[in-house]
Amino acid sequence: MKKKFRWKEILMLQAVFFIYSISSVVLKFASGKELFSLEFILLYGVDVMILGVYALLWQQVIKKFELSVAYANKAVTLLWALGWSIFLFHEQITVWKGAGIFLVMIGIFILNGEEEKSQ
Numbered sequence: 001m002k003k004k005f006r007w008k009e010i011l012m013l014q015a016v017f018f019i020y021s022i023s024s025v026v027l028k029f030a031s032g033k034e035l036f037s038l039e040f041i042l043l044y045g046v047d048v049m050i051l052g053v054y055a056l057l058w059q060q061v062i063k064k065f066e067l068s069v070a071y072a073n074k075a076v077t078l079l080w081a082l083g084w085s086i087f088l089f090h091e092q093i094t095v096w097k098g099a100g101i102f103l104v105m106i107g108i109f110i111l112n113g114e115e116e117k118s119q
């Protein structure tokens with residue numbers, strides 16, 4: 001049941017992982033709040049909703065990809081986390097962190113390219 005996937009489907013997959021990465025941002029904000037305060041509980045509620053949306057979209061996306069390919073693409077959340085850490089939290093990114101994420105991204109491109117060739 002292999003079928004050729006298009007760029008639209010790959011972009012949808014990446015959008016799902018973007019939504020998933022927002023969960024880590026919400027949890028980072030929640031970690032700065034007092035345990036069981038109203039803000040803490042609200043942020044965790046928002047996180048549960050984000051993860052619910054992610055789960056529903058993930059189920060739709062894996063219909064279009066082999067699970068091994070879809071799951072390997074989940075590593076793109078590292079790239080989103082890097083962006084969030086720079087722009088929202090003003091964290092320092094080392095050369096080694098950048099190199100590691102670069103290698104992961106190269107692996108994703110290779111995997112997607114090989115999958116497309118095999119179909």
